[in-house]
Amino acid sequence: MSADFSILKEEIHSLEEGGADWLHIDVMDGHFVPNITFGPKIVRTINNLTDLTLDVHLMIENPENYLEDFRNAGADIITVHQEACPQIHSTIKRIQELGAKAGVSINPGTPVESIQEILGDVDLILIMSVNPGFGGQKFISSSVKKVETISGLLNSIHADPYLEIDGGIDETNAGIVTKAGCNVLVAGTGVFKNPNRSEGVKNLRAAALSK
């Protein structure tokens, strides 16, 4: 959602050039979060422009009603919010049945305990380090502790899903969250503030891997 959509093709190519591993796609419905972005149609457009993994983050109510649409549009990973899914196990299972990797996300105000029962069943855990809705927000530093807690829990049950963080990630905190246990970093403004997107991705990766 940080990209310039009038030149989406060029934006994606410069991210590819910079070595981005995945494209993270923020879908917002104006209900679960105050903002509205886009739906499956744009995901399909993006899928036609790239071979990169499409990591689709559904910040929507009743995500179970749209899983098939997003999968058909080209989503390789579909992440739903714990707060939006009263039947989280069946939603996760449904995503996997559709052939996608399934992720669960929690907002900054949601405790780790709320996803403890599902840690062994998901392919990805997404920790929100800002309250979802808008780009350009400041990183909430207590998220680091949350990542460490989840990382410890995953070790104790010998589970190894991706551990992803989203919100306010940039060169100043990329190394910190990586050390805490994250292996997927989402950056919007953190990359797109650089007019040269390619360089933005490279700088972020260097910061994530720095000691």
Ligand code: ZN
């Ligand atoms: Zn996201």
